[in-house]
Amino acid sequence: MADALVHVDDVTKKYTTRGGSVAVLDHIDLEVPKGDFMALMGPSGSGKTTLLNLIGGLDRPTSGRVTAIGQEISRLSSRELAAWRSQHVGFIFQFYNLMPVLSAAQNVELPLLLTRMNKAERRRQVEVALGVVGLSDRLKHKPSELSGGQQQRVAIARALVIDPELILADEPTGDLDAVSARDVLELMTRLNEEFGKTILMVTHDPHSAEVAKRIIHLDKGVLSQEVRV
Amino acid sequence: MKFFGYLRANLGRNRVRTTLTIIAIAIAMFLFCFLEATLSALQTGIDSSSDRRLIVRNRVSLVQPLPIAYRSKIQSVPGVAENGTAFGIWFGATWEQDRDYFFAQYGVNKDTYFQINPEIQVPKEQLERFYADRRGAIIGRDLADKLAKKIGDPIVLLGSIYPGTWEFTVCGIFEGKDSSVPEDVMYFDYDYADESRDESSQGLVGFYTLQLADGANPAQVAEAVDATFENDAYQTKTETERAFRMGFFSMWGNVTLLLRFVGAAVVFTILLVAANTMMMSVRERTNEIGTLKTLGFQNRTIVSLMLFEALLIALIGGVLGVGLAIVMLNDFSMPGGLTIPPVPPLSILLALGITALTGLVSGTGPAIMASRLSVVAAHGRI
Ligand SMILES: Nc1ncnc2c1ncn2[C@@H]1O[C@H](COP(=O)(O)OP(=O)(O)OP(=O)(O)O)[C@@H](O)[C@H]1O
Ligand SMILES: [Mg+2]
Numbered sequence: 001m002a003d004a005l006v007h008v009d010d011v012t013k014k015y016t017t018r019g020g021s022v023a024v025l026d027h028i029d030l031e032v033p034k035g036d037f038m039a040l041m042g043p044s045g046s047g048k049t050t051l052l053n054l055i056g057g058l059d060r061p062t063s064g065r066v067t068a069i070g071q072e073i074s075r076l077s078s079r080e081l082a083a084w085r086s087q088h089v090g091f092i093f094q095f096y097n098l099m100p101v102l103s104a105a106q107n108v109e110l111p112l113l114l115t116r117m118n119k120a121e122r123r124r125q126v127e128v129a130l131g132v133v134g135l136s137d138r139l140k141h142k143p144s145e146l147s148g149g150q151q152q153r154v155a156i157a158r159a160l161v162i163d164p165e166l167i168l169a170d171e172p173t174g175d176l177d178a179v180s181a182r183d184v185l186e187l188m189t190r191l192n193e194e195f196g197k198t199i200l201m202v203t204h205d206p207h208s209a210e211v212a213k214r215i216i217h218l219d220k221g222v223l224s225q226e227v228r229v
Numbered sequence: 230m231k232f233f234g235y236l237r238a239n240l241g242r243n244r245v246r247t248t249l250t251i252i253a254i255a256i257a258m259f260l261f262c263f264l265e266a267t268l269s270a271l272q273t274g275i276d277s278s279s280d281r282r283l284i285v286r287n288r289v290s291l292v293q294p295l296p297i298a299y300r301s302k303i304q305s306v307p308g309v310a311e312n313g314t315a316f317g318i319w320f321g322a323t324w325e326q327d328r329d330y331f332f333a334q335y336g337v338n339k340d341t342y343f344q345i346n347p348e349i350q351v352p353k354e355q356l357e358r359f360y361a362d363r364r365g366a367i368i369g370r371d372l373a374d375k376l377a378k379k380i381g382d383p384i385v386l387l388g389s390i391y392p393g394t395w396e397f398t399v400c401g402i403f404e405g406k407d408s409s410v411p412e413d414v415m416y417f418d419y420d421y422a423d424e425s426r427d428e429s430s431q432g433l434v435g436f437y438t439l440q441l442a443d444g445a446n447p448a449q450v451a452e453a454v455d456a457t458f459e460n461d462a463y464q465t466k467t468e469t470e471r472a473f474r475m476g477f478f479s480m481w482g483n484v485t486l487l488l489r490f491v492g493a494a495v496v497f498t499i500l501l502v503a504a505n506t507m508m509m510s511v512r513e514r515t516n517e518i519g520t521l522k523t524l525g526f527q528n529r530t531i532v533s534l535m536l537f538e539a540l541l542i543a544l545i546g547g548v549l550g551v552g553l554a555i556v557m558l559n560d561f562s563m564p565g566g567l568t569i570p571p572v573p574p575l576s577i578l579l580a581l582g583i584t585a586l587t588g589l590v591s592g593t594g595p596a597i598m599a600s601r602l603s604v605v606a607a608h609g610r611i
Contacts, residue, residue, distance in 0.1 A: 058604045099238070109234075
């Protein structure tokens with residue numbers, strides 16, 4: 001598929017431990033079209049995070065190819081991968097992973113420190129991103145002074161601020177109450193529909209998965225089914 | 230410098246720990262400067278001493294006296310310059326107005342003392358005045374400033390070795406030939422002190438200084454002097470002024486080496502503490518470093534940030550410690566007499582160098598640890 005943003009092509013990922021070598025992902029093929037919002041479900045330990053890491057260029061496959069945003073990232077060095085991530089991918093985690101010592105604005109600014117933007121430009125971008133997630137009035141708050149839902153929205157702003165083509169979210173609502181979770185999912189939908197971001201979201205929760213355009217299941221290292229909602 | 234906000238926030242992460250580390254480094258560097266200044270004071274005393282002058286003292290110990298009658302015999306030893314002997318006593322009195330303020334006083338012979346010790350520079354007319362006044366005193370510029378005395382002023386001392394109340398008149402103010410000559414010293418007429426004692430203890434001096442004739446061999450002359458008094462009641466020990474001073478400072482063993490060893494041990498300990506603190510703070514941040522890497526921060530950026538943070542902590546501490554030493558040792562006398570001079574500029578540079586090195590070394594381990602951390606592994610540890 002020519003307009004796919006992500007191609008996962010016959011990818012195997014093995015972890016070698018003392019007990020021997022285990023294939024967490026076993027000859028996986030997956031395509032994520034541009035502009036898609038895909039939910040990835042599966043039991044714990046099925047390899048969802050592993051797959052997300054491969055697509056986001058955080059890790060390299062044992063065999064096979066991963067191409068994302070026109071780049072065969074499975075062939076890049078870790079240095080090139082870091083540069084590539086900083087320009088093209090936004091990450092959202094279950095536990096937000098904000099820097100506790102930095103304010104919301106400083107947290108969102110972090111990825112921009114790797115760009116050539118000057119201070120004023122960075123400041124403007126940060127304000128825009130925090131505005132999108134509805135936290136314009138919390139710029140100076142530390143993570144500890146924000147609710148879980150607000151912290152996750154700061155994390156979403158941080159993912160958004162570099163204007164990435166691809167957003168990868170690993171159980172973004174896994175640690176949130178129902179109301180906050182709904183806010184975050186609404187935000188994800190907006191990012192997809194309004195800003196045209198391609199989103200791949202891991203979730204355990206079938207309700208959360210329903211906001212996605214597609215749901216795929218990963219089980220025992222194999223992508224077993226694909227459901228169109 | 231766009232990372233400054235991040236760095237500053239990190240310093241505030243654990244304020245108590247950061248503050249303690251900074252204080253530890255500050256104390257280490259303060260001690261280092263203090264030691265260096267003390268050592269330089271000792272060294273200056275040795276540097277200013279001459280190889281062309283010999284000191285003759287009682288063989289038994291420095292506090293035992295020698296008879297004044299030895300002077301003519303010493304003068305007649307071959308190799309001693311013409312009019313080349315002087316002598317003095319250690320007076321050891323305290324200042325009436327402030328008994329805790331210590332300075333050295335020597336009762337010296339008037340006729341040759343200042344000729345044989347030309348590094349003590351006294352204007353000619355002041356010297357004349359001193360010669361004419363039995364109670365005259367010549368004091369160094371530093372001492373004059375500290376006691377707030379000018380020529381003509383009285384100085385009253387309370388004796389200990391020489392009991393009683395002693396009145397002097399300032400007749401001259403000397404300046405050292407260079408900074409190595411101590412200027413917080415007072416000289417006065419030996420006779421004034423000696424005549425006040427009862428007859429049995431009169432006629433004793435603490436030490437002789439003798440000037441070598443041109444071309445005379447110091448070792449040979451020293452040997453000849455000691456041989457002269459071999460069979461007398463008071464035997465002598467003669468050595469060059471330099472050897473005498475070095476021996477004086479090694480009375481407690483090799484002080485210099487000991488002090489340096491203690492200094493090195495202190496600095497090394499602080500370094501370990503600082504390194505350990507940095508390690509702890511990186512271990513706590515495993516997850517955050519993983520996040521930075523996920524966001525695309527390169528290893529070298531993370532390593533630089535770690536090193537810079539360690540360097541910053543060390544330098545804040547170092548500058549505080551060195552600064553304190555500079556301010557405090559500006560005009561500082563130890564109880565007991567030794568005046569600690571200002572910290573030598575070279576020592577300041579050395580202290581800051583050691584501080585920077587401490588920072589870099591203590592930051593290196595954590596930086597390597599942080600750079601080795603794989604993104605995926607770091608995230609497993611939430
Ligand atoms: N660094 C590693 N070394 C060895 N084994 C690993 C490593 N990372 C993951 N695994 C194993 O790979 C398997 C898949 O892990 P992964 O984290 O991808 O699962 P997951 O589907 O995200 O699970 P969960 O829903 O619990 O997050 C697990 O069995 C895990 O033990
Ligand atoms: Mg997972």
